[in-house]
Amino acid sequence: MEFTTLFWFCFYMVFLVISSLIGYQKGHFIAGVLLGYVLGPIGALVMYFSKDKKHIICPACEAEIHHKSYYCPMCRAQVRGHVKVD
Numbered sequence: 070m071e072f073t074t075l076f077w078f079c080f081y082m083v084f085l086v087i088s089s090l091i092g093y094q095k096g097h098f099i100a101g102v103l104l105g106y107v108l109g110p111i112g113a114l115v116m117y118f119s120k121d122k123k124h125i126i127c128p129a130c131e132a133e134i135h136h137k138s139y140y141c142p143m144c145r146a147q148v149r150g151h152v153k154v155d
């Protein structure tokens with residue numbers, strides 16, 4: 070295999086992995102894999118700016134907390150019922 074081909078292949082694979090990891094962290098792993106596979110670096114970027122489904126913002130202290138939390142671990146404020154969870 071030619072060096073340039075190998076380089077671009079590795080370059081592409083790195084962004085596929087990055088995109089998949091971001092997708093996994095945000096709760097849409099399949100979308101991350103697909104975006105990384107189809108768009109490479111752009112897919113990873115899109116995933117980076119996509120909506121985080123696994124985390125919500127605490128209405129009291131604005132900390133990023135898990136979307137299934139009932140109380141905020143930072144300030145103990147009640148979260149359920151205050152934040153729209155989709």
Ligand SMILES: [Zn+2]
Nearest residue numbers: 127130141144
């Ligand atoms: Zn809080």
